[in-house]
Amino acid sequence: MHNLAISIRISSDLFIKDPESTDLGKRIISKSIELLDELGFEGFTFKKLGAAIGSPESSVYRYFESKHKLLIYLVCWYWSWIEYKMVFGTINKSSDLERLKTAIEILTKPIKVDNSFIHVNEVLLNKIVVSEATKVFHTKAVDEENDQGYFAVYKRIVQRVSDLISAINPDYKYPNMLVTTVIEGAHQQVYFADHLSSITDKKRGKNRVYNFYTELVCKMIS
Amino acid sequence: MHNLAISIRISSDLFIKDPESTDLGKRIISKSIELLDELGFEGFTFKKLGAAIGSPESSVYRYFESKHKLLIYLVCWYWSWIEYKMVFGTINKSSDLERLKTAIEILTKPIKVDNSFIHVNEVLLNKIVVSEATKVFHTKAVDEENDQGYFAVYKRIVQRVSDLISAINPDYKYPNMLVTTVIEGAHQQVYFADHLSSITDKKRGKNRVYNFYTELVCKMIS
DNA sequence: CAAATATAATGGTATTACTATCACTTTCCA
DNA sequence: TGGAAAGTGATAGTAATACCATTATATTTG
Numbered sequence: 001m002h003n004l005a006i007s008i009r010i011s012s013d014l015f016i017k018d019p020e021s022t023d024l025g026k027r028i029i030s031k032s033i034e035l036l037d038e039l040g041f042e043g044f045t046f047k048k049l050g051a052a053i054g055s056p057e058s059s060v061y062r063y064f065e066s067k068h069k070l071l072i073y074l075v076c077w078y079w080s081w082i083e084y085k086m087v088f089g090t091i092n093k094s095s096d097l098e099r100l101k102t103a104i105e106i107l108t109k110p111i112k113v114d115n116s117f118i119h120v121n122e123v124l125l126n127k128i129v130v131s132e133a134t135k136v137f138h139t140k141a142v143d144e145e146n147d148q149g150y151f152a153v154y155k156r157i158v159q160r161v162s163d164l165i166s167a168i169n170p171d172y173k174y175p176n177m178l179v180t181t182v183i184e185g186a187h188q189q190v191y192f193a194d195h196l197s198s199i200t201d202k203k204r205g206k207n208r209v210y211n212f213y214t215e216l217v218c219k220m221i222s
Numbered sequence: 223m224h225n226l227a228i229s230i231r232i233s234s235d236l237f238i239k240d241p242e243s244t245d246l247g248k249r250i251i252s253k254s255i256e257l258l259d260e261l262g263f264e265g266f267t268f269k270k271l272g273a274a275i276g277s278p279e280s281s282v283y284r285y286f287e288s289k290h291k292l293l294i295y296l297v298c299w300y301w302s303w304i305e306y307k308m309v310f311g312t313i314n315k316s317s318d319l320e321r322l323k324t325a326i327e328i329l330t331k332p333i334k335v336d337n338s339f340i341h342v343n344e345v346l347l348n349k350i351v352v353s354e355a356t357k358v359f360h361t362k363a364v365d366e367e368n369d370q371g372y373f374a375v376y377k378r379i380v381q382r383v384s385d386l387i388s389a390i391n392p393d394y395k396y397p398n399m400l401v402t403t404v405i406e407g408a409h410q411q412v413y414f415a416d417h418l419s420s421i422t423d424k425k426r427g428k429n430r431v432y433n434f435y436t437e438l439v440c441k442m443i444s
Numbered sequence: 445c446a447a448a449t450a451t452a453a454t455g456g457t458a459t460t461a462c463t464a465t466c467a468c469t470t471t472c473c474a
Numbered sequence: 475t476g477g478a479a480a481g482t483g484a485t486a487g488t489a490a491t492a493c494c495a496t497t498a499t500a501t502t503t504g
Binding site for chain 1: 261262264265353354356357359360361362364365368373377380381384395396397398399400401402403406407410411413414417418420421422423426430431434437438441442
């Protein structure tokens with residue numbers, strides 16, 4: 001697909017001015033993805049971002065209240081994109097089990113470039129989500145930010161997959177726990193493979209994360 | 223057990239002066255656990271810690287190089303304590319399966335107070351590990367810190383449980399992935415139950431995390 | 445062309461994370 | 475018992491961070 005006439009909609013509480021609405025905004029998104037990947041969340045600052053796009057720090061603050069909000073924005077964008085892929089990927093499948101397997105595939109297999117969104121590098125964004133997304137949740141402000149609805153997309157994805165599981169096996173007791181175990185676990189396995197490889201099973205090939213979690217879900221609900 | 227004549231040994235790379243060696247050191251540990259729980263890692267500073275123990279910031283810096291190192295120290299302490307509980311809890315079991323179940327119990331059931339270590343509140347420390355420990359890993363310095371051996375205890379625990387699994391079923395392909403899925407997943411479920419309860423299965427009772435992951439491991443390796 | 449909007453440029457504040465210095469006190473051991 | 479060594483307190487200082495505010499200059503739009 002090329003340059004679809006769709007766009008990812010993000011809650012307007014997450015930005016001051018919609019970055020999609022201007023050229024500078026898009027450059028902010030695009031460069032912040034590169035810089036977050038390069039420097040990590042702690043090393044990343046609006047000053048460095050400003051320097052990278054040739055604008056002052058204050059211009060960035062016109063779009064985002066804080067770097068934390070920017071991170072949430074990007075993570076939300078990511079999950080919205082995943083949801084969109086999940087909806088379109090499962091729509092024409094013939095059974096719930098097929099749909100479930102596709103969903104798990106989307107959640108666990110490596111990300112491929114998607115040229116539909118020019119200013120977003122999904123492969124890099126995935127790397128950021130893998131290594132930084134826990135910082136979105138693990139904050140003293142979680143509850144407040146949850147009330148604001150910042151995690152709605154994420155929760156909706158969990159619900160979707162959970163519903164598929166319940167459709168296949170209505171008696172299975174822990175559909176939500178199973179889904180979050182898969183989603184978070186898959187990212188964690190990728191991170192461990194990169195940084196603590198002795199505690200993964202790296203030899204098991206390229207699709208081991210997908211294979212492991214697919215087997216896990218199938219065994220649990222059967 | 224009361225005041226056992228054992229102590230948890232932590233790599234001396236993690237501190238400048240051993241906090242176990244002085245009274246002030248022990249108060250630093252004890253208060254930092256309380257404050258980290260209260261303020262979260264981001265809100266926690268050595269200045270506030272100093273104020274809480276009635277000492278200047280600079281005294282804290284004589285024990286720990288940075289608050290990041292202090293967090294690693296505490297997380298290491300926690301995993302060392304868990305390892306100790308695992309070793310003593312499994313030693314007199316009659317089969318590998320029994321040992322495995324005990325290990326999973328220790329990793330997934332709520333923590334109880336342990337009066338063996340007066341200056342450490344294990345229940346609070348567990349809360350800190352649940353909500354802040356990902357920050358130990360998710361840093362641009364992971365690889366370096368891994369090389370320094372800071373994560374050795376954690377990796378050893380994974381290895382122990384993984385070995386039990388391989389002893390029970392030598393053909394199971396993903397023992398490491400299974401173990402890390404359980405360890406990290408169990409903490410995550412506790413955190414989600416507290417802050418994003420819609421994506422857990424809270425109704426399933428008090429031991430749902432233990433039951434879920436025990437069932438998961440047993441089904442996977444059988 | 446005027447009005448509105450977007451951006452640049454600059455400066456400022458409070459806080460953080462950390463370092464350095466000096467003085468006082470306690471311990472220890474020769 | 476006297477004197478070094480170790481532990482702590484008190485104070486000051488620095489560079490960087492995360493932000494905010496103001497003014498001036500472009501750029502767009504109606």
